[in-house]
Amino acid sequence: MHNARPRVLVLGGTGEGREIAARLADSVDLEVVTSLAGRVRDPRWPEGEVRVGGFGGAEGLAGWLAENDIRALLDATHPFASRITANAHLAARTCEIPFAVCQRPSWAQHPQDRWFPARDLSHAAELVPVLGTRAFLTIGRQGVSAFAEVSGVSFLVRSIDPPTGAMPAPHELILARGPFDVESERELMRRRGIDVVVTKSSGGDQTYAKIVAARQLGLPVIVVERPPAPEGVESFNSPSAAAAWLESTVT
Template identity: 50%
Template sequence: MHVLILGGTAEARRLAELLTAPAVPGRTVTSSLAGRVAAPRLPPGEVRIGGFGGAEGLAGWLVRERVDVLVDATHPFAGTMSFHAAGAARTAGVPLVALRRPGWEAVDGDDWRSAGSLAEAAALLPSLGSRVFLTTGRTGLAAFTGRPELDALWFLVRSVDPPEPPVPRRMDVLLDRGPFALDGERALLAAHRIDVLVTKDSGGRATAPKLTAAREAGVPVVVVRRPPVPDGVPVVAGPEEAAHWVTGRMAA
């Protein structure tokens, strides 16, 4: 049996661990990484890096490699890849499940503003602060450029790899990879005099301490809503649940 995990997340790595240990004769687990991070943390099992060439290319790969189960464990904001996976699974007749960590939920004391896109998030910033902690990754930074009111802001951009232009006019880059500790996030907000935070609703614990630090400091947070999972695709919330779903399909 062959399982393909569309990965790049901590949950995808954990799922690969669950499906490869202990080893099961005749079971192949392949994790596919997009290749956007220079030095990714590789999961156990087989690994392929790079795109498939859209839904059609992925469908062809599923057929050629005799994939029995497909797991979309990509980042919650990898919306295009999720729709490609859904289309490819239909074409190839392969069962598909989406592994999505739950989104964050505001608690008492949080000052959150919801945005449907990076552009909407950028439009909110001038009324909220002038020193922005931008934790949306190295792509999409063009949304925070090109307008005088945005050029007047200062941005601290945190990402795993260096961002490429176009980027905000006034910007410092912090290269770092989670998980992040609460004490470190508190110190970062204070040292850079951050007065507004921008994040995607990625969920999970690895990067959640920034939200606690912002709440404690009274810093407003702009939260970009995640795109929907394609219609008809079942969703599980954790690697253990995904592993149970996969093994159930393999035993059928």
């Protein structure tokens, strides 16, 4: 038995996910459920119905989609949440429902930026000691362990929640949530003697200030490239386009 309004699931936890939920909160044509992984202790809550916690991989997600009569699935998770994206793609195919991805655009390199692209976190860890001895590691809490064996470098690690797994030695940990401003980022790097910055190519405005600060200080920035999206999947780089796709897909 179908719901009066078609239900759609948004895999959120990002600003894009919150904006999509807000845009569709008053929709008379569809009902939006936002899923949060529950990995952040104090998440920013989206509007509308929210589900917190994992699904148990692609199979568990497919079962939940079927049980809850979900008509379309939109992945608006972090650009580096590749496992979630792959599971979502497979679950949507299993349930034969429309699937799309909404990802913010990557940052564009400025002519004065000193960027060093890295294929992944392991590659970034190899580059760090080549470029500096005092690294500002701003990649979130997951993946910090990739730098645990780097020698000859001290790390300033910043994340919202404490990282999981092994930590580099020596290191100093700062727990903070963006947005950050350029002046404070520049002062932080100066005060701590930072000579190389490590970041993911996350995009968005929340943490872009570190890129500008590094540019102004002439610091090298190791930029970890995004994992590739599943082939043949429809993709949007704006919440408005993604929200419009959901409405047009199920109504």
